Amino acid sequence: MTEQTQTPALRLDGIVKTFPGVRALDGVSFEVRAGEVHALLGENGAGKSTLMKVLAGMHQPNEGRIFIEEREVTMESPLHAKAQGVVLIHQELSLAEELTVAENVYLGELPRKRWGFVDWTTLNAKTNEILKRLNCNFDATTRVSDLSIAKKQMVEIARALTVDAKAVVFDEPTASLTDAEKVVLFDVIRDLRARGVGIVYISHRMDEIFTLSDRLSVLRDGNYRGTLVTAETDEDEVTRLMIGRSLSYERNHEHVELGEVALEVRGLSCGSLYHDVSFEVRRGEVVGFYGLVGAGRTEIAETLFGLRTPSAGTILLEGEEVRIDSPVDAIAQGISLVPESRKEQGLVLGMSCRDNITLPQIGDLTTGPFVSNGAEVAIYDMYRDRLDIRSPSWRQAVGNLSGGNQQKIVIGKWLAMKPRVLIVDEPTRGIDVGAKGEIHNLIRELAKSGYAVIVISSEMPEVLHVADRVIGMYQGEIIRTFDAGEVTEDSLVQAISGIRADKAA
Known part of the structure; x- marks a missing residue:
């Protein structure tokens, strides 16, 4: 693993985002360093996905600034964000079901020959290289609609490996993955971190947070609540920061009167x-x-x-x-x-x-x-x-x-x-x-x-x-x-x- 630098791969400063009747983000600041896995936590509705959609150009902030390697940028669209080196891997699948895996992985940036024709040979070869890296047992020409939910999630992840990314956001990436596929994903994340990429990891699974992340930040009700070094905290402290109280899932010893x-x-x-x-x-x-x-x-x-x-x-x-x-x-x-x-x-x-x-x-x-x-x-x-x-x-x-x-x-x-x-x-x-x-x-x-x-x-x-x-x-x-x-x-x-x-x- 490369040494983390103190220079942020990305930084969001004072982000405000409102929707009709809702202030989803209220002046949130957040950063992830190059070569770091930074977990972003919070209850559903805390603003995590909204903040990342602002970063990825899917939402435009009402206030605030975005910096990539200390250079201020405006994310006009997801394609523009990707060109700036920021990739968001969605919690909800956003694939074109009737297209092939290769067409989905390079959607919007298909390699071209002279006169504008798609270079199918290059497209499929580049995609198969990425799929091999992810240990996928399907190839570039497979139609996405023929894949399982877990395999579709791997296609989403493959999109992140097509560019020289500065920062990659994983939003609940393991929700549909088997245990074997999770191992491959974690290896990919560690490889990206070793190459100096900043990783934002959003998950409700505390075991994954404590396995993967270097630091973690918490949002509550659209507000920034704090950042902790993962190795110096525990699940109870993180939970209190998220919801304002501790939770204990004790064994069920309750005596119940059973019916027929x-x-x-x-x-x-x-x-x-x-x-x-x-x-x-x-x-x-x-x-x-x-x-x-x-x-x-x-x-x-x-x-x-x-x-x-x-x-x-x-x-x-x-x-x-x-x-x-x-x-x-x-x-x-x-x-x-x-x-x-x-x-x-x-x-x-x-x-x-x-x-x-x-x-x-x-x-x-x-x-x-x-x-x-x-x-x-x-x-x-x-x-x-x-x-x-x-x-x-x-x-x-x-x-x-x-x-x-x-x-x-x-x-x-x-x-x-x-x-x-x-x-x-x-x-x-x-x-x-x-x-x-x-x-x-x-x-x-x-x-x-x-x-x-x-x-x-x-x-x-x-x-x-x-x-x-x-x-x-x-x-x-x-x-x-x-x-x-x-x-x-x-x-x-x-x-x-x-x-x-x-x-x-």
Whole structure:
């Protein structure tokens, strides 16, 4: 690693950005040194992404100045920012799905031959060099629409390697990546740092922040709160700076009075995805599923919700066998699913908060060709109060809300259907630490009020905090089931590594 210089690779001074009715940034100053990984933290809505979009030329500031290597610049557009050596890798994918990987990586700056024709040979060769560096198993000519979410994220990252960058901004880059892909990304970041590039790293994952960053800065409510040397602080101090209080995710030792069995699964299989899965969930209980990517957890949830057809097995609701061939069947039987990716699968981002919450039951709110506006607003008001959804109005587009409030909208939508079983897949993905605590408390309160809840999570502290029982999965099998009082981190790691109870003993 190269020695960090004290010269900033970039510096933002007194940045103010307002939107109608909102002062998103209030005089924020921020800098990242050459050869440094500088983490930028804050709750959803704190202003992190807005600040970086100002830097990348996507927003024009109302006040303030931007410096690249102490040279004042005006970022007129993302392409202009890139020409100045600043690259933003978006949290939300911004790819042209019908174009090839190479066309996306060099979009706006395709190499040309004489007379202006695209030099396809050079384009594909340069792109394949970058993909090789990222250990990607697809090539430059692959159509982006044929790639998985994780591979599309790697294409976004590849864009940063096309220029002689002075600063690269990574905005929640690992949200869609597997563990193996994260290792490659971290190697790329360290390589960029070693070459003297300034890295801005935005993430809600504290383990990544403390693994990668040299310094970290915190925003709260559009204001700069301070900068710390990462090696000289801890998670508790950072959390207090972010939200003004400490958070502790203690093990769930709460005694609960369980009701009747709401859901029972016997010998459920789905091709090669999972096999011979059996478990039950009682009213008033939270059952957590934990395992590595590909263990089969999400696929079980999708089967229960009618998105996949099982190859064997039985599903019983309150003792009666049911057949679920579609989400319509699942909803009718009282099963609701809060999906893993709320923005792609759970919300219509351009629609209002009210319309998102009432969407599944719109047929019941219709008289002839007309929808009852009063009934819709009443339903929204009920769940806004119950879930503490923070929005200026029911008319607000869901895409403008923070991640935590978006997740509450999805949960409210399905609670409004009055389900017997609520499945929540990755309940706090992409959500800040303060909103995580709110979602965890909400899940516990839902169980106390009589819901049977299944929580699927890739975060061990989350599962241990909210679940009454934890099911460890490995390669499509349930390896062990633990009561909250008996599970340990070691035993859970053994289970998701395929070590059964008798072998562990």
